Amino acid sequence: METIIRTLGVENTEAMWRINEQGLPGVGEVSKEQIADLLSLCDKPLGAFRGGDLAGFVLCLLPGTRYASLNYAWFNERYRSFLYVDRIAVATHARDAGVGSALYERVKDYADGHAWPVAAEVSLEPPNAGSLRFHGRHGFGQVGVLSHPKQRVSMMLRAAVS
DSSP states (O other): OOEEEEEOOGGGHHHHHHHHHHTTTTSOOOOHHHHHHHHHHOSEEEEEEETTEEEEEEEEEOTTOOOOOHHHHHHHHHOSSOEEEEEEEEOGGGTTTTHHHHHHHHHHHHHHHHTOOEEEEEEEETTOHHHHHHHHHTTOEEEEEEEETTEEEEEEEEOOOO
16 A cells, blocks of 8 residues: 655644554653644644555654753754654554655655754653664664653654755
């Protein structure tokens, strides 16, 4: 089945929220309202559609938005320019079909076109080994660790390509 990548809009909020729920605890829990607000802050909200249905999405932000994430703030304090992947999530039925990689290829192409590094974080505690492998395959390396009361995350960066 063909995967079509296109920009997401507010009409995709419900489907994004359902996919995000399927990805817990690997992605952060958010309400439908929070997804819609996050979507409004994004520079690059992309969805992967298969058979006309949303199969996965990635939400990316530039530095300096009002997004109140401690992980995002960590990158803002250390890097002047970057494309921050707040979340990437794939529907249960579409996993292992290349959806996540198709989304990341578009993210990397976009960032490379601007010579921006791509920033993301992956949970170390609780562990998300699959996401660590996925990010490693896409050229990310650890640049720090951030500890939260109930979580520890690997702060990852894919170097800018010009």
